[in-house]
Amino acid sequence: MIIIRPALSTDITEIIEHDKRHMKEPGFNGSLSHPFLPDHKFDWDSRKTEKLLSWSRPITEEGWSRSFILTEGEKVVGHIHLKNLFHGTLHRAQLGMGLEMCVRGQGFGKKLLMMAIDWAKSEETLYWIDLTVLDHNLPAKKLYKSCGFEECFTWKDRLRVGPHIIDDTVMMLKLK
Helix, strand or coil: CEEEEECCHHHHHHHHHHHHHHHHCCCHHHCCCCCCCCCCCCCHHHHHHHHHHHHHCCCCCCCCEEEEEEEECCEEEEEEEEECCCHHHCCEEEEEEEECHHHCCCCHHHHHHHHHHHHHHHCCCCCEEEEEEECCCHHHHHHHHHCCCEEEEEEEEEEEECCEEEEEEEEEEECC
16 A cells, blocks of 8 residues: 655654665656766765654754655655755755656555645745656656656756766745
8 A cells, every 4th residue: 555644753764775776766758867886885874874863853943954755655666855055044855756667656655745745735944845856757847747746847968877968957836
């Protein structure tokens, strides 16, 4: 059974396992789905510690984040997070999300995205959600547009990952 819900601190190990699996999967039409090569070395213990710390911060404080997860049984197969980048952007949330291949194209991404948007709209101090999406990821861009995000601009040659030159598109959603 698939469930979408806010992440809890007790989910952190399974979320990291999801991140490990997801980072190795290809994206749309076999392209890169992340700005990392599949063999990139991450410090998973530091990532775990950083996530837990940012979840504990109030959204009025620099460095906060909130995550929502898609679970199939006990296994996390998708996630979305909203986070603050620095003090001057406390009125904005930066969005990131990822679904494992086994649940893509089934409408779960939209449900996960709408849960995060609804949460953000309920927060008095948030006015915008920002995101970047790899320009070649057409299904993701279509999803974001269907939920009200507007395309602002595309950074040409923003990322270079191994032999890949990647354009990155900036999108925003006004909450209030």
